[in-house]
Each structure stands twice: as structure tokens, then as C-alpha cells.
Amino acid sequence: MQQELRFYKEQRKKILAFRYVSFLTEWDSQTDxxxxxxxxxxxxxxxxxxxxxxxxxxxxxxxxxxxxxKTRETLDDVLRHEIEVMHKSIADAKKTPMGExxxxxxxxxxxxxxxxEAKRTCNFELFRPYLEKIVDxxxxxxxxxxxxxxxxxxxxxxxxxxxxxxxxxxxFFDVVREKLVPFVKSKTSEPQPVPSWAxxxxxxxxxxxxxxxxxxxLCFDKNFGIMKESEHPFTSGMGTDDVRITTHYxxxxxxxxxxxxxxxxxxxxxxxxxxPALNDTLCGGGASLGMHESQSRFYENIIGRNRAFWQAHFxxxxxxxxxxxxxxDLDEFVNYVCRVERSFVRTxxxxxxxPLHIMLRYEIEQKLIDGSLQVKDxxxxxxxxxxxxxxxxxxxxxxxxLQDVHWAYxxxxxxxxxxxxxxxAAQLFYAMNKQFDVESSLADxxxxxxxxxxxxxxxxxxxxxxxxEILCLATGEDFNPDYYVNYLVxxxxx
Amino acid sequence: MQQELRFYKEQRKKILAFRYVSFLTEWDSQTDxxxxxxxxxxxxxxxxxxxxxxxxxxxxxxxxxxxxxKTRETLDDVLRHEIEVMHKSIADAKKTPMGExxxxxxxxxxxxxxxxEAKRTCNFELFRPYLEKIVDxxxxxxxxxxxxxxxxxxxxxxxxxxxxxxxxxxxFFDVVREKLVPFVKSKTSEPQPVPSWAxxxxxxxxxxxxxxxxxxxLCFDKNFGIMKESEHPFTSGMGTDDVRITTHYxxxxxxxxxxxxxxxxxxxxxxxxxxPALNDTLCGGGASLGMHESQSRFYENIIGRNRAFWQAHFxxxxxxxxxxxxxxDLDEFVNYVCRVERSFVRTxxxxxxxPLHIMLRYEIEQKLIDGSLQVKDxxxxxxxxxxxxxxxxxxxxxxxxLQDVHWAYxxxxxxxxxxxxxxxAAQLFYAMNKQFDVESSLADxxxxxxxxxxxxxxxxxxxxxxxxEILCLATGEDFNPDYYVNYLVxxxxx
Numbered sequence: 001m002q003q004e005l006r007f008y009k010e011q012r013k014k015i016l017a018f019r020y021v022s023f024l025t026e027w028d029s030q031t032d033x034x035x036x037x038x039x040x041x042x043x044x045x046x047x048x049x050x051x052x053x054x055x056x057x058x059x060x061x062x063x064x065x066x067x068x069x070k071t072r073e074t075l076d077d078v079l080r081h082e083i084e085v086m087h088k089s090i091a092d093a094k095k096t097p098m099g100e101x102x103x104x105x106x107x108x109x110x111x112x113x114x115x116x117e118a119k120r121t122c123n124f125e126l127f128r129p130y131l132e133k134i135v136d137x138x139x140x141x142x143x144x145x146x147x148x149x150x151x152x153x154x155x156x157x158x159x160x161x162x163x164x165x166x167x168x169x170x171x172f173f174d175v176v177r178e179k180l181v182p183f184v185k186s187k188t189s190e191p192q193p194v195p196s197w198a199x200x201x202x203x204x205x206x207x208x209x210x211x212x213x214x215x216x217x218l219c220f221d222k223n224f225g226i227m228k229e230s231e232h233p234f235t236s237g238m239g240t241d242d243v244r245i246t247t248h249y250x251x252x253x254x255x256x257x258x259x260x261x262x263x264x265x266x267x268x269x270x271x272x273x274x275x276p277a278l279n280d281t282l283c284g285g286g287a288s289l290g291m292h293e294s295q296s297r298f299y300e301n302i303i304g305r306n307r308a309f310w311q312a313h314f315x316x317x318x319x320x321x322x323x324x325x326x327x328x329d330l331d332e333f334v335n336y337v338c339r340v341e342r343s344f345v346r347t348x349x350x351x352x353x354x355p356l357h358i359m360l361r362y363e364i365e366q367k368l369i370d371g372s373l374q375v376k377d378x379x380x381x382x383x384x385x386x387x388x389x390x391x392x393x394x395x396x397x398x399x400x401x402l403q404d405v406h407w408a409y410x411x412x413x414x415x416x417x418x419x420x421x422x423x424x425a426a427q428l429f430y431a432m433n434k435q436f437d438v439e440s441s442l443a444d445x446x447x448x449x450x451x452x453x454x455x456x457x458x459x460x461x462x463x464x465x466x467x468x469e470i471l472c473l474a475t476g477e478d479f480n481p482d483y484y485v486n487y488l489v490x491x492x493x494x
Numbered sequence: 495m496q497q498e499l500r501f502y503k504e505q506r507k508k509i510l511a512f513r514y515v516s517f518l519t520e521w522d523s524q525t526d527x528x529x530x531x532x533x534x535x536x537x538x539x540x541x542x543x544x545x546x547x548x549x550x551x552x553x554x555x556x557x558x559x560x561x562x563x564k565t566r567e568t569l570d571d572v573l574r575h576e577i578e579v580m581h582k583s584i585a586d587a588k589k590t591p592m593g594e595x596x597x598x599x600x601x602x603x604x605x606x607x608x609x610x611e612a613k614r615t616c617n618f619e620l621f622r623p624y625l626e627k628i629v630d631x632x633x634x635x636x637x638x639x640x641x642x643x644x645x646x647x648x649x650x651x652x653x654x655x656x657x658x659x660x661x662x663x664x665x666f667f668d669v670v671r672e673k674l675v676p677f678v679k680s681k682t683s684e685p686q687p688v689p690s691w692a693x694x695x696x697x698x699x700x701x702x703x704x705x706x707x708x709x710x711x712l713c714f715d716k717n718f719g720i721m722k723e724s725e726h727p728f729t730s731g732m733g734t735d736d737v738r739i740t741t742h743y744x745x746x747x748x749x750x751x752x753x754x755x756x757x758x759x760x761x762x763x764x765x766x767x768x769x770p771a772l773n774d775t776l777c778g779g780g781a782s783l784g785m786h787e788s789q790s791r792f793y794e795n796i797i798g799r800n801r802a803f804w805q806a807h808f809x810x811x812x813x814x815x816x817x818x819x820x821x822x823d824l825d826e827f828v829n830y831v832c833r834v835e836r837s838f839v840r841t842x843x844x845x846x847x848x849p850l851h852i853m854l855r856y857e858i859e860q861k862l863i864d865g866s867l868q869v870k871d872x873x874x875x876x877x878x879x880x881x882x883x884x885x886x887x888x889x890x891x892x893x894x895x896l897q898d899v900h901w902a903y904x905x906x907x908x909x910x911x912x913x914x915x916x917x918x919a920a921q922l923f924y925a926m927n928k929q930f931d932v933e934s935s936l937a938d939x940x941x942x943x944x945x946x947x948x949x950x951x952x953x954x955x956x957x958x959x960x961x962x963e964i965l966c967l968a969t970g971e972d973f974n975p976d977y978y979v980n981y982l983v984x985x986x987x988x
Contacts, residue, residue, distance in 0.1 A: 013541050020538035024518055027526075033736065036717040040735030040773075044514035047507050223530040241534030242527065279534075 018052035115408035156413030233260035237271035266299025273459035293421025308439035358419035423484035512546035609902035650907030731765035760793025767953035787915025802933035852913035917978035
């Protein structure tokens with residue numbers, strides 16, 4: 001077994017090196033590379049992907065993982081978890097017919113530009129035949145990858161958030177549907193207009209200055225990461241010591257870039273605060289999509305949309321933009337960043353209405369996968385459900401069923417992790433508050449104490465445990481959506 | 495042989511992919527990555543380097559190249575050249591004792607920080623023991639890699655500029671020593687003071703605006719490359735379609751960034767204008783260091799330090815900086831960018847005195863390698879020779895023998911390519927002028943005609959021929975340093 005272990009660790013070094021390459025090429029293509037260069041470089045990236053793919057499909061590597069899997073009880077906790085995950089991923093890959101897999105990748109590559117065109121022209125029919133084939137493939141996946149305990153839509157959900165099943169999500173969204181839908185209706189019955197001071201232009205250099213300040217407030221160490229600009233804000237990390245975020249500045253929006261920075265620094269702090277010993281393993285970084293999103297949402301909503309936080313930092317914002325915000329008071333500003341409204345587009349939704357957007361997608365995915373809903377009926381089903389939950393009807397499919405790119409990529413099972421992240425954040429907030437008064441701690445000016453709690457209870461584990469295990473260790477109980485709904489109702493009842 | 499060809503091409507794809515990785519990691523570390531991240535990422539880069547190294551040292555690959563080499567007359571021209579170069583590089587690697595090679599890499603890694611400290615504290619003695627070992631290794635290299643026709647310093651020279659031997663360089667520097675040294679002395683006997691308008695501060699945003707303009711003038715297509723900032727300007731390219739440059743803006747220097755952009759765009763245009771068919775081969779990019787430098791120097795000096803060029807663009811410069819340069823006239827500006835002076839530091843030297851700095855290093859390298867000069871005597875030898883050529887004596891070793899990093903890296907044989915580049919540029923200028931009046935063509939506002947000539951006579955070949963072959967095809971004769979000396983004497987006699 002020593003030999004297998006040595007071989008495994010050698011391969012792992014290469015796998016990590018290729019992850020670094022992906023991290024860098026992604027970063028480059030989204031922040032630097034010219035359009036023509038991205039197209040040209042795709043040749044090299046294809047070769048690198050192939051080399052990387054061969055590392056884990058190499059029969060010798062498979063045999064080695066099989067051997068280690070059989071003797072996994074003798075391995076240390078981190079390596080045992082890593083081998084279990086690798087073993088499952090190899091098994092899933094082997095169950096997928098290669099021809100189908102290749103054809104599906106070609107299909108989504110062709111589908112993407114058609115989706116973009118369909119969205120641009122509000123023409124669902126253009127995209128329909130592609131989406132039908134995509135759904136068809138995902139249904140087949142649920143058969144290929146089924147196990148004793150994992151069937152149907154659960155197979156897809158598990159790819160994005162291990163151990164979170166329909167049973168769990170159903171329980172979650174039942175609470176949302178029952179308690180939140182009526183609450184949202186009552187809170188959004190009257191529109192909350194944007195105050196006139198927020199409709200001004202805000203100098204981008206000043207926005208940049210304030211965002212640098214905010215990053216310091218959030219205790220992010222500039223020696224191990226940078227902040228840059230890109231079309232869509234994102235976080236990208238490699239190990240604990242190279243963690244990068246981007247934001248986007250809009251001259252006519254004071255807070256968009258600020259909340260992007262807060263959100264992305266939540267992701268970045270998770271990456272930064274993993275146990276550095278995990279850097280040499282495949283268990284670095286976040287435990288899952290949902291757990292990662294819980295950190296960014298914790299930052300963005302629980303810290304960022306919080307009066308206590310702005311009590312410490314609003315005067316700095318006024319100072320940077322002086323005299324532009326001199327007549328705005330703290331409460332007006334907090335009301336502005338916490339305002340809620342009915343809206344058609346998920347990515348622009350506020351904290352309160354957001355989970356309703358996800359619930360809609362979850363229900364649709366369930367029905368598409370179990371066959372009770374056909375792709376051709378999708379637009380009308382979307383609009384009916386949307387009207388039921390929000391009380392408004394999308395005027396066209398671009399503001400309705402065509403708004404998100406995920407399905408064009410074949411990512412069925414992904415959406416629920418977004419809402420799960422917000423809900424986990426609320427559960428963590430309650431657990432954290434048992435140990436110290438979180439809002440008071442923010443009055444100190446930085447998030448140091450919050451970060452320390454998150455490091456100790458969530459971050460340090462990286463991906464060395466399953467997300468449900470980590471949540472249970474951190475909060476002393478399983479996932480419980482009541483915290484989330486209670487948090488929202490309490491916060492937005494004020 | 496079909497099988498060998500197929501295998502070779504498969505490996506070549508991987509070699510190119512790893513070149514892309516190097517290109518990207520280098521770009522990232524010099525423009526984006528935080529200091530702490532660079533250190534952390536070195537682990538992944540080490541693994542990638544090792545994987546890349548193994549591609550060409552793989553015994554199967556060696557056998558394959560050997561077979562193709564034996565039958566090279568049946569290959570097309572480009573592939574034959576590529577196989578010849580690869581065959582030599584494999585042979586050289588095999589002649590180098592592995593233990594010595596590894597020890598040398600460790601030595602230079604240790605030597606670098608010591609060199610930096612020695613330069614900082616003007617303490618040659620600190621660096622001396624390292625440099626002695628480095629010179630010792632380079633001398634051994636000349637024995638290991640010697641062939642019938644290549645011995646001594648020629649072995650080192652050939653690594654940086656194939657086919658350029660001591661015999662050729664001696665002939666070159668003899669002309670420089672004989673004709674240029676007295677000319678430089680006469681031209682620099684009286685100091686040329688910096689005009690007062692050039693001592694102002696120049697807004698960096700305006701410098702950036704003008705540099706963007708200049709890049710358009712030089713016809714660089716922004717769809718296939720970007721311009722960014724870094725500590726030291728450089729060009730980096732991967733294939734013809736991803737070519738990037740950097741510059742550095744100094745508030746107290748109007749022209750530094752402009753001439754960096756012109757210089758780097760010379761390099762970049764070379765990369766851009768290779769035959770795109772070479773992108774899939776190892777014969778893309780420039781033919782050699784000297785040939786590459788000839789393009790950047792052509793741009794920087796022959797185009798950039800030229801009245802005809804500024805006749806077309808000085809008014810734009812005035813406009814961008816208005817009203818700051820309103821009282822400066824074209825001739826004053828051109829005199830400023832073409833002024834010459836005795837100075838200690840090569841990288842800050844003007845066009846006229848530059849080759850003397852190189853000649854000094856060339857003579858020293860020759861003597862260190864043939865053993866007629868010892869490292870311990872280097873500082874005094876440097877200062878004596880410097881005084882002989884320039885008429886001034888370095889006040890300390892940081893402004894003398896310690897100024898360049900090249901020897902700390904073990905790069906003996908590299909320096910001469912810098913002067914060679916300038917000389918080749920002059921030879922090309924003469925050849926080009928036979929076909930059209932280069933200076934008049936600049937009055938059109940762009941370098942389109944110059945670029946077209948360079949594409950057709952130099953760039954398109956990439957590295958698919960040796961640099962001396964390309965020069966001969968382009969100009970109809972071998973390298974001839976008289977063009978260079980005549981060009982300088984004529985230009986600076988005005």
C-alpha cells in the first residue's frame with residue numbers, strides 16, 4: 001500500500017498543478033486576455049484539459065484509488081475523505097457512456113450561442129430543441145448514476161451539493177412557500193422608490209477607494225490576493241495563499257460594487273482560512289457550492305445589509321464621496337441597501353425575494369426530470385408559477401424562463417445551492433450569536449471576530465468533510481430552514 | 495516514419511501547451527499576482543516545469559527525434575529546421591552531466607539574492623565567490639558542448655544567437671571600437687542639459703492616453719493583445735494571436751513610457767506577424783534574441799527617435815498635454831529624445847553610447863571564459879576599460895560591474911545580442927530604404943508600410959530559419975556592422 005500511496009501523491013501533485021493552470025487561464029480570460037486571444041488560446045487549453053483528464057482516468061491511477069479505497073479505514077481522516085470522493089467521481093465517470101458524454105459536451109457548446117440569441121430576441125422556440133436534448137441527457141444521467149439510495153433528481157442534486165436530497169430541499173422550500181410567500185406579498189405590495197440621492201453619478205475612482213477600504217475592514221490580506229475588475233464579479237482561488245476577487249464599478253450605482261466586494265470577500269475569506277495543511281491535498285477550498293455561497297451571503301447580507309456594520313463605516317463612505325452624501329443619514333442609507341421589491345430577474349433580486357426565485361427553478365427542475373413537465377410547456381408554466389409567487393407576470397421570456405444560462409450548460413441541480421447558501425448563513429448567524437453578540441462585534445470596525453469564528457467552525461475544514469457534517473459540527477444540529485425564514489421575517493418586519 | 499511523425503506531433507502539442515502555461519504564469523507574476531501568492535504558486539510551477547522537462551527528455555521522444563533527424567531531408571523546410579534545432583538541444587542536454595546541471599541551478603538560485611544584496615551595498619566581494627563558481631560552470635560548459643567547429647566562448651554565444659561566433663562579433667566590435675569610440679568622445683565632451691520643460695510633472699492618465707494613440711499609430715490590433723503596466727516593461731507572446739506588452743508610467747518623465755511602448759510594440763509586431771501556420775509548430779515567435787531585439791530597436795530608435803515620425807505625431811502629443819507643451823517646438827522635442835551623454839548604466843544609455851556598454855561586457859566575457867581574466871580582478875578591469883571607452887570612471891561597483899543581473903543567472907554570451915540587434919536594425923533600414931523612402935512613409939501617420947516590409951522579409955519566417963539566413967534573405971548580404979556605425983555617425987553628426 002505504501003507504493004500506491006506514493007503513486008497517488010505523485011498524481012495528486014500533477015492534478016493540483018493542472019488546477020492551478022485552470023485557475024490562471026480562467027482568471028486571465030475574464031480579466032486580461034483580448035477576445036481574439038481567448039479564441040486562439042483555446043487550442044492550448046484543450047490540450048491541457050485533455051492531459052489533466054487523463055491523470056484521473058489513467059487505469060493505473062484507478063487501480064491505485066481502488067486499493068486505497070478498500071483500505072481507507074487505515075488512512076488519516078483527510079485522506080480517507082479525499083479517497084472516498086475520488087472513488088465516487090471515478091465510478092460516476094465510468095458509468096457514463098463515453099460517446100454520450102462527448103456528444104453532450106458538443107451539444108452544450110452548440111447550445112450556448114443559440115441560448116444567447118434566444119434570450120436576446122425573446123425567442124424561446126429557438127432554444128427549445130436544444131433544451132429538450134439537454135434535459136433528455138440529464139434524465140439519462142439519473143439512470144446511469146443511480147445507486148441504491150440515490151435516484152432521479154437526487155442524482156443531479158448530489159453532483160452540486162453532496163447529501164442534499166429532494167427530501168431535504170422539499171422540506172426547505174415547503175417552509176419558504178408556506179411562510180415566506182405570503183410575507184413577501186405583504187412587504188412588496190407597495191413599491192419602495194429609489195431615493196433621489198441614490199440616482200446621482202458616483203465617481204468610479206472614489207468607489208474604488210471605498211472598496212479598498214471595505215476590503216481592509218473585512219480583514220483581507222493584500223499580500224495573498226488582489227482585487228481587479230471584470231464584467232461579472234467573481235472569486236477565484238488556488239490554495240490559501242492566492243485568492244483573488246473582482247468587482248465591477250457602475251458610475252450610476254453607488255452600492256453595486258460595494259456589495260460585490262463584500263460578497264466576493266466572503267468567498268475569498270473562506271478560501272484564505274482553510275487549514276494551510278490542506279494545500280497539498282484535493283481537500284482545499286470550500287466544502288461545496290452551498291457552503292461557499294453561505295459564506296458570501298453571510299458577508300453580503302448578514303454583515304453588509306446590517307445597520308451595525310454601517311454604523312461603523314457610513315461616515316467613511318460620506319467622507320470619501322464628500323460632499324455628495326452629506327445630507328443622507330445612516331438610516332436612509334441602510335433602508336436603501338435593504339429595500340425589497342418584486343422583480344423578474346433573479347440576479348437583481350433583493351435578499352428577501354431571492355429564495356422565491358430559486359424555489360420556482362427547483363420545482364421546475366424536479367418536474368422536468370421526473371417527466372411531469374415538458375420543455376415545450378416551460379414558458380407558460382414559468383409564468384403561471386411566477387405570478388402565483390410574486391403577483392406579477394414576466395412580460396417576455398427573456399425576463400422569464402430564458403434569464404439564466406445554467407440550463408444551457410446542462411447544470412440541472414445547481415440552482416438550489418444558492419438558496420441553501422443563504423439559509424445556512426442564517427443558521428450560522430444564530431449559532432454564532434450564542435457565543436458572542438455578532439452585531440456588537442461589528443461596531444469594533446472590522447470583521448475580525450466573525451472571521452475567527454468562521455475559520456474555527458467552517459473554513460479550516462476546507463473540503464475535507466461533507467458540507468452537512470461541517471454544518472452539524474458548527475451549529476450542533478442538521479440543516480434547519482426555520483432559522484432562515486425567521487431571520488428574514490424578523491429583519492424585514494422592522 | 496509516419497508513426498514517429500505522429501508521436502512527435504502529439505508531443506509537440508503538449509510542449510506548446512506548456513509554453514502557453516509558462517507564458518501565462520510569467521505574465522501573471524509580473525502584472526497581477528501578490529508577492530505572497532507568487533511564493534505559494536511556485537510549488538505548482540515547479541511541478542509543471544518538471545512535467546514539461548520530461549516531455550523532451552523522454553527516451554521515446556529522443557528516439558523519435560533521432561529517427562526524424564536521420565530522414566530530415568524528406569521533411570518540409572519548417573519541420574526539418576525544427577527537428578535540427580530539437581536534435582541539437584537534446585544532444586546538448588545529454589552532454590551536460592545531470593548532477594552538475596542540478597547543482598548549477600541551485601547555485602544560481604542562491605546567487606541571486608546575494609547579487610541583489612551586493613548591488614544594494616556596493617559590495618562586490620560578497621558576490622565574488624558565487625560569480626567564480628558560475629564562471630567555472632560556464633567554462634565547463636564550453637568543454638562539454640564543444641564540437642568540431644564550436645569551441646570556447648563560441649559555445650556560449652551560440653546558445654543565445656545561433657551561428658554568431660567570436661569571429662563575427664570581433665569584427666563587429668572592432669568597427670565599433672575603431673570608429674564609434676572616438677566619435678562618442680567628441681559628441682559627449684560637452685553635457686547636453688535636460689530642457690526645463692521636460693522637468694515638469696506629466697499627468698499619468700494623459701501619458702496613458704498618448705501611449706494608446708501611439709500603439710494605434712504602430713498598427714497594433716487590440717483584439718489580439720493588451721497593454722498593461724509592470725515594474726519593468728516587457729513583451730510576452732503566445733503564437734500570433736496573443737501578444738501582450740507592458741509599460742511603466744513615471745510622473746516626472748514624459749517620454750520613458752512612450753519609448754517603452756514603441757520598443758515593446760516592435761517586439762510585439764514581430765510575434766504578431768509570423769506566419770500563422772507556424773502557431774502549431776515550435777518555429778513560431780522570433781528567430782533569436784538578436785533578431786527580436788533588432789525589431790524593438792528598429793521601432794524605438796529608427797522610427798521613434800526620428801524627426802519624420804514626430805512630424806506626424808508631435809502635435810497630438812501637444813494636444814493631449816495642452817497647454818503644457820504649447821511652447822515646445824518639434825525640433826526641441828526631437829533633440830531632447832535624441833540627446834546623447836556619457837553615463838554609467840547600460841539600461842539608461844542613449845542610442846549612440848549603448849554599443850560601447852555592450853562591447854565592454856563582450857570583452858570581459860571573452861577573457862573570463864578563456865581564463866585570461868580572473869573574477870577577483872573584474873572590478874578594476876571593468877573600471878579601467880570603462881574609463882578608456884567613456885572617459886569617465888564608475889564611482890562604485892553598483893554603477894559598474896554589479897549593475898546587470900545577467901551574470902548572476904549564469905547568462906554568459908547573452909549581452910552581445912543586444913548590440914547585434916541594434917546593428918541588424920540599421921542594416922534592415924538601409925535595405926528597406928532601397929525599396930521605399932522609409933522616413934517619408936512615416937509621414938502618412940502610421941507604420942503600416944514599414945510593418946508590411948518587416949512582415950514579408952523578417953517576421954513571416956518566425957523561428958523557422960536561422961537568424962543569419964533570414965538577414966541574408968532580407969538584405970541580400972551577410973551581417974555587416976558598417977551600416978550600423980555609418981547610421982549612427984550620420985544621424986548624430988547632424
